[in-house]
Amino acid sequence: MESLTFCQTEGVDAYIPDIQFRKRDERFADRDRFKGGRQKEAPFSLTDFMFDPDRQRYLCPQGRELTLHARSQRNRYRIYDVYHARPQDCAACPLRERCLSKPSASRRYLSVPTTQPPNLLDEMKAKIDSPQGKKIYARRLAMVEPVFANICVHKHMNRFTLRSKAKVDVQWRLYALVHNIGKICVFGTLN
Ligand code: SF4
Numbered sequence: 001m002e003s004l005t006f007c008q009t010e011g012v013d014a015y016i017p018d019i020q021f022r023k024r025d026e027r028f029a030d031r032d033r034f035k036g037g038r039q040k041e042a043p044f045s046l047t048d049f050m051f052d053p054d055r056q057r058y059l060c061p062q063g064r065e066l067t068l069h070a071r072s073q074r075n076r077y078r079i080y081d082v083y084h085a086r087p088q089d090c091a092a093c094p095l096r097e098r099c100l101s102k103p104s105a106s107r108r109y110l111s112v113p114t115t116q117p118p119n120l121l122d123e124m125k126a127k128i129d130s131p132q133g134k135k136i137y138a139r140r141l142a143m144v145e146p147v148f149a150n151i152c153v154h155k156h157m158n159r160f161t162l163r164s165k166a167k168v169d170v171q172w173r174l175y176a177l178v179h180n181i182g183k184i185c186v187f188g189t190l191n
Contacts, residue, residue, distance in 0.1 A: 001077050001120060004121065016128075018128070021128050041098055043098055044060075044098055044099045046111075046112060049066065049110055057083070058112075061095060061099070062089070064093075065085070065086075066084055066085045069082045069083055069084040072114065073111070078113050079113070079114050079116060080113055082109055082110070082112070084108065084109045085107045085110075086107065091106070151175050151176075155178060
């Protein structure tokens with residue numbers, strides 16, 4: 001969120017994907033096909049739980065109730081109401097592996113975002129998911145990633161040793177200079 005705020009203040013038209021962006025993109029629907037071994041089923045998410053408006057509870061995929069545990073809990077940039085299941089229900093459940101965050105967890109907690117106006121993260125998600133956003137981000141793979149890979153992995157210039165934006169800016173330009181000199185050496189002259 002800080003980087004989004006920074007880009008907004010500086011007037012930078014940034015495209016910053018969240019870690020879930022491929023899950024929302026139908027082009028990556030079969031992205032796990034090359035993974036070996038037994039494919040794990042996707043963990044249960046909020047959409048797998050049904051809200052019962054009469055009892056103000058959620059029902060899990062096993063039909064067990066999750067009752068309200070805490071209201072208005074802030075987790076990073078969102079506010080959630082948190083529901084939880086009874087430990088005795090989860091202890092004997094055949095779906096534990098797919099439902100609980102870790103094998104030792106005693107019960108399922110379900111965080112439900114409360115209604116809030118869209119924030120910068122929502123706006124960035126919409127931007128990344130748009131046809132234009134997908135096109136622009138795809139170009140990064142070909143144009144930007146090889147540069148970072150060369151600078152960080154091949155040239156081992158993988159950290160800044162100075163502090164302050166001005167000094168880091170100078171150091172980054174020097175890194176870019178080294179990268180560009182390397183390209184000129186390999187591919188020829190500037191024109
Ligand atoms: S682990 Fe608990 S919450 Fe999850 S499906 Fe089983 S009983 Fe329901």
